[in-house]
Amino acid sequence: MGELTYVKSASQLICMDGGLGPRTGRGMSMLGITANGSVVIEDGIIVFSGSDALAEHYLSTRQDEIEIIDARGKVVTPGLIDPHTHAVFAGSRENELELRLQGAKYIDILKQGGGILNTARSTKEASEEELVRQSKVRLDRFLLHGVTTIEAKSGYGLTVTDELKQLRAARALNCSHPIDVISTFMGAHAVPEEYNNNPEGYVDLVINEMLPAVAEHELAEFCDVFCEQGIFSIAQSRRILDAAGRLGFKLKIHADEIAENFGGAELAAELGAVSAEHLLKASEEGIQALAKSGTIAVLLPGTALFLMEQAAAARKMIAAGVAVALSTDCNPGSSPTVSMPLIMNAACLTMKMTPAEVLTASTINAAYAIGRENEIGSIEIGKQGDLVLFDADNYRQLQYYYGMNLVHTVIKKGQVVVKGGVLVDRQKPAH
Numbered sequence: 116m117g118e119l120t121y122v123k124s125a126s127q128l129i130c131m132d133g134g135l136g137p138r139t140g141r142g143m144s145m146l147g148i149t150a151n152g153s154v155v156i157e158d159g160i161i162v163f164s165g166s167d168a169l170a171e172h173y174l175s176t177r178q179d180e181i182e183i184i185d186a187r188g189k190v191v192t193p194g195l196i197d198p199h200t201h202a203v204f205a206g207s208r209e210n211e212l213e214l215r216l217q218g219a220k221y222i223d224i225l226k227q228g229g230g231i232l233n234t235a236r237s238t239k240e241a242s243e244e245e246l247v248r249q250s251k252v253r254l255d256r257f258l259l260h261g262v263t264t265i266e267a268k269s270g271y272g273l274t275v276t277d278e279l280k281q282l283r284a285a286r287a288l289n290c291s292h293p294i295d296v297i298s299t300f301m302g303a304h305a306v307p308e309e310y311n312n313n314p315e316g317y318v319d320l321v322i323n324e325m326l327p328a329v330a331e332h333e334l335a336e337f338c339d340v341f342c343e344q345g346i347f348s349i350a351q352s353r354r355i356l357d358a359a360g361r362l363g364f365k366l367k368i369h370a371d372e373i374a375e376n377f378g379g380a381e382l383a384a385e386l387g388a389v390s391a392e393h394l395l396k397a398s399e400e401g402i403q404a405l406a407k408s409g410t411i412a413v414l415l416p417g418t419a420l421f422l423m424e425q426a427a428a429a430r431k432m433i434a435a436g437v438a439v440a441l442s443t444d445c446n447p448g449s450s451p452t453v454s455m456p457l458i459m460n461a462a463c464l465t466m467k468m469t470p471a472e473v474l475t476a477s478t479i480n481a482a483y484a485i486g487r488e489n490e491i492g493s494i495e496i497g498k499q500g501d502l503v504l505f506d507a508d509n510y511r512q513l514q515y516y517y518g519m520n521l522v523h524t525v526i527k528k529g530q531v532v533v534k535g536g537v538l539v540d541r542q543k544p545a546h
């Protein structure tokens with residue numbers, strides 16, 4: 116006999132089913148809504164989803180012990196997925212906000228040894244245990260905002276030893292915390308100061324030492340590069356990502372965040388990257404190329420807001436047939452937040468995405484962006500029982516009320532991990 120969790124009588128059950136592949140165009144608005152809906156989870160896996168009446172019939176055939184969760188007056192969605200974070204780091208950089216308010220540019224702060232290099236120093240100084248401790252606080256807060264899976268990048272180590280330490284910390288969190296953490300190696304996040312006169316030497320280090328070590332210890336699934344004017348050129352990014360591809364890593368690119376017409380989106384399409392991320396300054400050609408290659412655009416409207424920049428052209432991308440996903444970009448410099456609900460608000464208000472598109476971008480398309488489309492991102496039989504119950508009558512209210520955390524209950528693999536907006540102390544549910 117299994118362990119059953121029965122979520123019943125949701126005002127709206129948002130299943131996100133309908134269609135194969137990342138959702139594009141009008142497909143981004145197909146939510147698969149059931150009024151008065153129920154979900155049954157057995158041993159962490161969804162075994163039923165549909166109307167209350169059909170659920171009662173389904174359960175009448177079962178003799179198991181059932182934990183009933185009343186979802187009356189709630190909207191139930193798949194667990195939110197954050198496909199682009201730098202959530203494993205030590206320290207903070209609130210001083211940079213004030214510098215930027217006085218006119219300093221994000222990239223100039225980095226050039227002067229601050230920014231990413233500042234966090235690299237504090238991350239290096241922290242022990243692995245301390246890194247896990249500080250990052251766990253962040254993961255707890257993600258959970259309170261309805262996020263049940265995140266991607267997390269390295270890139271605050273910038274030496275072989277420290278990159279491995281950061282990735283081991285991510286793995287420790289994945290093993291101990293209810294949130295699933297998907298790791299990305301991003302040694303090419305910034306050129307450390309000791310390589311200022313020899314950036315090519317740092318690229319060699321990434322290719323010849325870091326990538327093989329990460330592969331050997333199976334510490335990451337993806338490889339990402341900060342492909343940007345003055346950081347890693349198109350040629351350097353191509354070299355690193357080619358080498359990563361040969362070692363079996365799936366590819367992501369920080370593309371077209373700051374400089375116009377840099378060609379990051381085009382490179383992502385050329386290399387068949389799973390995703391191109393940021394894209395504030397992506398060119399028309401770059402957008403068309405992403406549509407053609409099926410590369411997912413991971414958009415980060417919180418970063419645009421926090422850097423006081425124009426957000427990405429989401430409407431143009433959706434019209435061109437690009438699959439769009441959303442993310443917090445959680446990091447200490449350009450987006451110190453864990454709030455996917457806030458990012459979802461920002462996507463509506465600054466990129467004119469509709470509430471339905473926003474939900475698709477934060478669930479099923481986000482699952483595709485981290486290669487987890489068969490496990491999570493929709494409420495379908497056979498998928499993981501990851502759900503969020505929002506205090507809302509209908510899904511449109513999730514974007515209408517903004518800056519409010521409407522998350523009431525979070526269920527991870529069938530276990531209640533947040534109840535009444537408060538964390539429930541749980542061990543990691545079994546895989």
Ligand SMILES: N=CN[C@@H](CCC(=O)O)C(=O)O
Nearest residue numbers: 230231341444446447448449
């Ligand atoms: N742009 C590069 N990386 C991060 C910022 C990291 C940091 O500032 O610490 C981003 O995606 O915004």
Ligand SMILES: [Zn+2]
Nearest residue numbers: 199201369444
């Ligand atoms: Zn980033």
